[in-house]
Amino acid sequence: MTRNGPLACAFHLAFIVFMLAPLAIVCIVAFTPEGYLSLPTRGPSLRWFKAILGYPEFLRAFRDSLWLAALSSTIAIGLAVPAALAIARYRFPGREAMTALFMSPLMVPHVVLGIAFLRFFTQIGLSGSFTGLVLSHVIVILPFALRLVLAASYGIDRRIEHAATSLGAGTATVFRRITLPLILPGVVSGWLLAAINSFDEVTMTVFIASPATTTLPVRMFLYIQDNIDPLIAAVSACLIALTALMLLALDRLFGLDRLFVGTGKG
Amino acid sequence: MSHLVLEGLGKSYGSAVAVEGIDLSVARGEFISLLGPSGCGKTTTLQMIAGFVPVDRGRILLDGADLAAVPPAKRGLGIVFQSYALFPHMTVAENIAFGLEMRDVPKAERESRTLEVMALVGLKGFADRYPRRMSGGQQQRVALARALVIKPSLLLLDEPLSNLDAKLREEMQGELRQIQRSIGTTTILVTHDQHEAMALSDRIVVMNQGRVEQIGAPDTVYDRPQTSFVANFLGKTNLLAAVADGSGHVAVDGFRIALPGAAAGPISLAVRPERLVLAEAGQGFSARITNRVFQGAHWLLSAESAAGALLLTRANDGRAVPAEGDTVAVSFAPADASLISERPSP
Amino acid sequence: MSPAASERAAPYWLTGPALLVFLGLVLIPLGMTVLLSFYDWGQYKGIVPEFTLKNWREVATDSYFLEIFLRTFRIAILVTLLSIMIGVPEAYILNRMSPGWRSMCLLAVIGPLLVSVVARTLGWALLLGPNGLVNQGLIAIGLIGTPLEFMFTETGVVVALTHVLIPFMILAVWASLQRLDPQIENAASSLGAGFVTIWRRVILPQIVPGILSGSIIVFALAASAFASPAIIGGRRLKVAATLAYDEFLNTLNWPLGAAVAVLLLVALVAIIVGSNRLIERRYAQVFE
Numbered sequence: 001m002t003r004n005g006p007l008a009c010a011f012h013l014a015f016i017v018f019m020l021a022p023l024a025i026v027c028i029v030a031f032t033p034e035g036y037l038s039l040p041t042r043g044p045s046l047r048w049f050k051a052i053l054g055y056p057e058f059l060r061a062f063r064d065s066l067w068l069a070a071l072s073s074t075i076a077i078g079l080a081v082p083a084a085l086a087i088a089r090y091r092f093p094g095r096e097a098m099t100a101l102f103m104s105p106l107m108v109p110h111v112v113l114g115i116a117f118l119r120f121f122t123q124i125g126l127s128g129s130f131t132g133l134v135l136s137h138v139i140v141i142l143p144f145a146l147r148l149v150l151a152a153s154y155g156i157d158r159r160i161e162h163a164a165t166s167l168g169a170g171t172a173t174v175f176r177r178i179t180l181p182l183i184l185p186g187v188v189s190g191w192l193l194a195a196i197n198s199f200d201e202v203t204m205t206v207f208i209a210s211p212a213t214t215t216l217p218v219r220m221f222l223y224i225q226d227n228i229d230p231l232i233a234a235v236s237a238c239l240i241a242l243t244a245l246m247l248l249a250l251d252r253l254f255g256l257d258r259l260f261v262g263t264g265k266g
Numbered sequence: 267m268s269h270l271v272l273e274g275l276g277k278s279y280g281s282a283v284a285v286e287g288i289d290l291s292v293a294r295g296e297f298i299s300l301l302g303p304s305g306c307g308k309t310t311t312l313q314m315i316a317g318f319v320p321v322d323r324g325r326i327l328l329d330g331a332d333l334a335a336v337p338p339a340k341r342g343l344g345i346v347f348q349s350y351a352l353f354p355h356m357t358v359a360e361n362i363a364f365g366l367e368m369r370d371v372p373k374a375e376r377e378s379r380t381l382e383v384m385a386l387v388g389l390k391g392f393a394d395r396y397p398r399r400m401s402g403g404q405q406q407r408v409a410l411a412r413a414l415v416i417k418p419s420l421l422l423l424d425e426p427l428s429n430l431d432a433k434l435r436e437e438m439q440g441e442l443r444q445i446q447r448s449i450g451t452t453t454i455l456v457t458h459d460q461h462e463a464m465a466l467s468d469r470i471v472v473m474n475q476g477r478v479e480q481i482g483a484p485d486t487v488y489d490r491p492q493t494s495f496v497a498n499f500l501g502k503t504n505l506l507a508a509v510a511d512g513s514g515h516v517a518v519d520g521f522r523i524a525l526p527g528a529a530a531g532p533i534s535l536a537v538r539p540e541r542l543v544l545a546e547a548g549q550g551f552s553a554r555i556t557n558r559v560f561q562g563a564h565w566l567l568s569a570e571s572a573a574g575a576l577l578l579t580r581a582n583d584g585r586a587v588p589a590e591g592d593t594v595a596v597s598f599a600p601a602d603a604s605l606i607s608e609r610p611s612p
Numbered sequence: 613m614s615p616a617a618s619e620r621a622a623p624y625w626l627t628g629p630a631l632l633v634f635l636g637l638v639l640i641p642l643g644m645t646v647l648l649s650f651y652d653w654g655q656y657k658g659i660v661p662e663f664t665l666k667n668w669r670e671v672a673t674d675s676y677f678l679e680i681f682l683r684t685f686r687i688a689i690l691v692t693l694l695s696i697m698i699g700v701p702e703a704y705i706l707n708r709m710s711p712g713w714r715s716m717c718l719l720a721v722i723g724p725l726l727v728s729v730v731a732r733t734l735g736w737a738l739l740l741g742p743n744g745l746v747n748q749g750l751i752a753i754g755l756i757g758t759p760l761e762f763m764f765t766e767t768g769v770v771v772a773l774t775h776v777l778i779p780f781m782i783l784a785v786w787a788s789l790q791r792l793d794p795q796i797e798n799a800a801s802s803l804g805a806g807f808v809t810i811w812r813r814v815i816l817p818q819i820v821p822g823i824l825s826g827s828i829i830v831f832a833l834a835a836s837a838f839a840s841p842a843i844i845g846g847r848r849l850k851v852a853a854t855l856a857y858d859e860f861l862n863t864l865n866w867p868l869g870a871a872v873a874v875l876l877l878v879a880l881v882a883i884i885v886g887s888n889r890l891i892e893r894r895y896a897q898v899f900e
Contacts, residue, residue, distance in 0.1 A: 003708045009511035012705045015698065016720050022735025022775060023724060025745060029738055039740065080629040086626035096801045098627055107884060108642075109836030109855040110875045115860060116641035119648055119870070139637050142630070162318055165338045166345040167365030167416060177364075181355045183470075203838040203853065207860065217839075220730045226842055228737055236731035239730050243727045247719060255715070578825075 023240050030125035030229050030237035058235055061219040062131070065199055068215060072137035073145065073194035077187060079138070080145040085179070088153035103147075105140045113140060114207030121208060128210030136208055138203060141194035148193060152186025189254055196246075269294040269329065269452050270315075272418060276323030283308065284310045285476045288324070295450045297443075297476055299463035302473035303499070308456045311473075312422055317318065317341050328419065339368075339587040344418030344451070348425040350409040352397040358384075358408050359393035365416040383415040388447060403434045410442070414449065421446070421453040427462060439465050458501045464488065472496050489538070490604045497536040497606065504542060506573040507536045519551035519572040523600045539566075541602035542578040544588065550597030555588050571596065632849040642850070657745075659866055667871035677872070681879075687769055688835035694774045695830045696823060699781035704815075705765040707789040721738035725779045733840045736772040737763065740844070768844045769851075772833050780833070788822025828887055832880055852876045 004012070006036040025149065032038050033045035052058055086092075087099055105113065117136045156179065164178045176230045180187070202217040216239070223232050268291035275288040285307040313319035313324055317338035326333045328515055353361050353429050359380055362476050363467060366376045384390060387407040406426060413421060426442075427435045443466050459461050464471050464568040466504035472479040472487060472495070480487055482495045491497035493504055508518045515522050525535075544550075551577030553571035565587050569576040576596065580587055587592050649667055652660040671677045706714055706721070724732060739745050739798040740762035762768040792815070793799075800810045838853040845851065850858070852872060859869030 004705055006707045008701075008708075011701060012717070015702050016717065018698075018775065019720050019724055019778075021745075022732055022739055022772075023727060024735075025738045026731060026735045037743075045630045079633060082626035085631040086623035087331045090623035092620070092623040098631060102630060102637070104638065107636075107832065107881065109832075109853065109873075109876055109880060111836055111838050112642070112645070112877045112896050113638075115873045116645040117637075117869060118860065119644050120637075120641035122659060123644065135637055137630060138633065142634075144770055146596050157349055157351060159349055160353060162316070162338070163345065163347060163351040163412070164316075164364065166316060166341070166343055166351070167412070168342070168368035169364070170339055172640070173368065178353060196726055200726070202728065202730055203836075206838075206843070206857070217730045220728070220734075221842070224730065224734060224737070228734065232734065233738070236728075236734050240727055241730050243725065247723050251715065251719060258626075 025151075026233050027237045027240060029230060030234040034230070037160055037228065037230060037233070041153045045093035047056070048230040049238070051231050052238070055231070058216065058219060060217040061214050065215040065217070068130070068133055068137060069150060069195040069198040072134045072198045073141055073191050075134065075138045076142045076194050077149070077191045080142055080149050080190065081187060082155045083181070084146055084149035084183075088156075096113060106143045110140065110201070110203035111207075112239055114204035117204065118207045127208065128213065130213045132166045132208055133213060135197045137169065137201060140204060141197045144197055145190040145194040149183060149186045152183040157180050185254075192250065204206065268292060268327075269296070271309070271327040271455075272315075272324065273327065274324035275311065275314060275326065277307075277314060277319060278322055283476050285314070286323075288478055289472060290478070290481065292452060292454070294452055297453045297455070297466060297468045299449075299455045299457055299467040300473055301457055301460060301470050301472045301499075302479075303458055305475075306473040307476040308458075308473050309424060312424055312454065312456045315420070316343060316345055316422055327444055334527040340419055340458075342416065343420045344416060345407075345422045346409045346413050346424065346426045347369055350397075350405045350419075350429075351411075351544045352408055354397055354403055356396075357393065358389065358395050358397065361397065361408055362412045362415050362555030365412065365438040369416065374611060379415055380411075383411045386414070386475070387411045388441070400432055400560060403438065406430065406438060410445070414445075415453070418451060421451045423453065425457055426455070426461070428457070429590065435462070438523040442466065452542060472499060474499075489602075491536050492604070492607055494534065494536070494606050497604070502539055502577055504537045504574070504576050504578075506537060506603075508533050508535050521551040521597060523598075523603070525600050525603060525605065526603055536604040536606050537598050537602055539577045540579045542576065542596055542598050544578075544580065545595045547595050550595035553594055555590055555592045555594060559588065569594070571579065644700050645870050646874055648867055649874050651867040653865050653867045670868065671871050671875060680850050680855050681875070683849075684835055685768065685843070685849065686880075687773065687832050688889045689750055689765060690770045690772045690833040691777060691829050692831045694770065695778045695781040696827060697836075698774070699743030699778050699826065699829055700785050700819075700823060702778075703782045703785035707786060721782055722779055724775070729776055730843070732776055733772050733843045736768070736775065736840075739842055740768050740771070763844060764846045766849065769841050769849065770855075772840045772844045773837055776837070776840055777830045779835050780829045783821055784829065785822045789811055790874040792818055800844045824887070828884055835880055835883075836876060865881075873898075 012108075018255060028039060029037060030039045031044035031046070033042055033047055052096040058144065083098075083102065086233065113136070121129070121132040121136075132226055160182070161174050161178055164174045198217075200217060201215070202221055205215050206218050206221060209215060216235075220232060220235060220239075268402050270290075270292040272290040274289050275285060276283070277285040288307075288311055294464040300311060302308050310319055315333075317333065317336065321334060324474050328341075333503070345517060353364065356364070359377075362380045363376050366379060380393075384393065387391045387410050387412060389407050390402070392400070392404065399406060400408070409426070423442075426441075427438050429440060439462060445468075455463070455466060457610075467484060469481060470484055470487050474495045480492045482490070487496060488500050491500065491503070497503040497505065506518050509517045510516045510525075510528035510530055510533050511529075514526045516528055516533060516535065517523075518535065551571060551573060553576055553611070555569050557566055557568040559566045560582075560584070564582050565580045565582060567576075567578050567588070569578065578596065601611055648659075650663050650665070652662045652664045654660070672723070673742060702721070706717060709717065713842070737744075741747075742759040742761075742763070744762070745758075746762065750756045750760065751758075797810055799812045805813065836853055837858065839877045841851045842857070844862070846853065847858075853876070856869045856872045856876070859865045859872060863869075879884060
């Protein structure tokens with residue numbers, strides 16, 4: 001720990017404890033052998049992890065969450081790539097307003113979006129459907145996809161595309177062979193960030209999910225509303241472990257700082 | 267028949283005129299330079315030929331056919347960009363073979379032609395390298411090879427050497443000239459470097475503020491500038507105030523020489539510093555030396571005269587050199603003076 | 613179509629799909645929600661599409677709603693202040709770490725962002741409960757005799773929300789710290805400035821934009837937070853978002869819930885746009 005004094009190190013240590021304590025306590029409590037919330041003082045037990053298998057609704061919600069995240073982030077990236085290219089390289093009337101519109105789900109509270117979608121889907125007969133979930137998730141995660149693809153698109157030297165054109169490549173070929181490979185890092189990280197945000201979304205989804213089609217976070221939230229027991233701690237521990245694994249993989253692949261901070265120009 | 271013809275080519279951005287009234291006809295195999303300061307419209311002209319910038323006025327004819335309706339991808343031109351614009355995600359060989367691939371050239375022929383052109387530009391053994399792991403000079407060669415391999419009818423070079431250091435630039439100029447000569451491709455070079463234009467081209471098109479100032483062989487443009495812009499842009503020059511009598515003679519501060527073609531009245535003459543000579547008293551116009559600088563092979567003298575400030579060179583050949591403050595007589599041969607015709611400002 | 617015209621049309625073709633989706637799925641539903649807030653509702657008749665100001669009058673005059681909105685913004689302000697007080701020094705410390713240490717610590721700082729809010733808040737519920745680790749610890753070291761109330765209190769909600777949102781502050785501040793010239797502190801100290809002076813006169817002025825944009829993000833997310841207040845605050849301690857949820861899914865008074873939601877949206881947009889004016893940045897940039 002270079003250049004930081006002992007006081008700074010103590011502060012930093014306290015902060016890390018603050019950040020990790022709630023996650024750690026969930027994981028520890030999940031291993032309790034007792035029938036109630038407690039620390040596993042009598043040694044760890046897998047009792048509550050086995051108990052999850054007796055609640056197929058958690059497994060089903062997990063599966064639905066994965067599908068929802070994959071599908072909605074794929075659609076979002078499909079919309080974001082052409083939009084980002086247009087915003088990055090054309091100056092056209094309405095460009096600023098459009099960018100603000102595409103970024104607006106970041107500013108509109110998810111409660112409001114949830115209510116708006118609930119009302120809208122009820123009116124058009126999509127309420128409680130998987131289609132409704134996908135559509136609403138596309139909206140809230142598109143800003144994340146757009147932001148990263150946009151950053152990548154700004155970085156392209158258009159003369160590289162001109163070079164390909166002058167060598168005889170048509171519009172489609174230029175996009176497939178030149179543009180797409182060049183923005184691919186932005187596309188992949190945008191997709192990932194979008195998928196993660198879809199998977200974690202709970203506030204908006206709680207309004208439009210139905211008992212038949214719901215996501216894991218919503219299922220967990222509704223469960224916690226009724227009661228907090230070691231079972232939900234075990235489910236959360238699984239989720240935390242999964243996230244940690246993915247985080248490590250992401251860090252290896254992209255570098256977290258690049259994914260979250262250095263996404264701007266350069 | 268001319269290979270490439272530009273007819274009254276013009277381009278505006280809003281109310282700003284970028285290029286106006288460019289007329290040029292290029293012979294097959296010719297090496298033409300578009301020379302001018304930045305913003306003179308040379309790059310816009312090149313982009314119009316390439317098809318990346320739509321033509322507002324005039325026509326571009328290649329082998330007699332109008333290019334207006336031909337999209338850039340179908341023009342079959344080889345372009346070397348200032349930034350090289352190499353495909354960073356492809357190897358050198360993949361970069362070079364891209365154009366052949368677009369033309370559906372069979373794989374075997376693709377490979378042999380790629381190797382052939384790599385040998386031509388001196389890139390043997392670099393096939394599997396990625397561009398970012400190469401020096402500027404090497405990247406430049408890849409860009410050139412990529413443009414040449416498709417056997418373009420026209421080679422367009424947009425400031426191709428401006429990113430190289432001075433020594434490498436000189437080396438590449440020689441090579442570029444030699445390669446162009448050996449394959450005989452009609453070439454248009456855009457540059458702001460007068461030395462580069464003079465070293466490489468058959469003819470130079472000097473441009474300024476979107477218009478052509480003068481077209482001619484490098485020595486003609488240098489020796490016989492037609493406008494003060496050309497005279498100043500290509501090397502150093504003296505602009506002498508003179509008076510024409512309308513009957514074949516002009517006088518510079520009383521020094522009369524025969525120079526036909528000038529209408530009576532005040533005129534400007536352009537004379538290169540190396541063409542001004544020190545004369546016997548009375549056989550030239552008088553000037554006072556204000557400064558002298560030794561430059562090895564020659565002396566550079568600054569002087570003041572009634573015709574304006576002067577710059578002249580004197581070979582370091584052992585003869586005495588006038589000192590600062592001396593008054594000397596300066597003259598020049600009529601053949602060394604160019605009559606400057608100022609374009610009436612639009 | 614001429615090349616010039618097709619070039620002009622290209623951006624609209626490219627943004628068209630996203631634009632259509634957003635017009636259909638953002639503007640229309642939001643418009644319908646605003647409309648809904650002006651509809652009538654009754655226990656037995658349900659939603660009646662007749663224009664009325666009843667809901668808005670109720671939200672504006674009933675002190676119950678005023679109290680909830682005041683609480684919402686009080687919590688949001690406290691969370692923002694805490695995030696600044698903890699997040700700014702932490703970002704500074706992170707920035708001074710060697711790259712190896714830093715990427716490890718970043719995992720601890722950013723990592724929780726990727727974990728579901730529900731799981732994170734559950735952790736705080738376990739820690740802050742009457743028999744939770746925090747109370748046990750405080751009793752053990754003799755600071756308190758009886759367990760403190762954290763669950764169902766604003767303190768508990770503020771602590772949990774700070775944990776959830778502080779990564780945004782750290783990221784924003786760290787981004788602006790990275791733009792600092794690494795030699796600038798040395799330059800200042802070579803001119804005789806002490807640590808406090810360097811911070812006050814050299815570093816702080818340069819990272820203020822980062823702190824402000826981080827504050828706007830944290831404030832906006834805290835004011836519209838739902839899951840954490842719902843779990844820690846429970847039914848007793850309502851905030852705007854949980855209030856709207858209850859009106860919609862428990863009382864089933866959709867028009868009133870819509871009015872609450874629209875009010876929250878309008879208040880937030882006004883605050884965000886207003887503070888952006890203040891720091892002369894467009895809101896699209898704040899989230900970059």
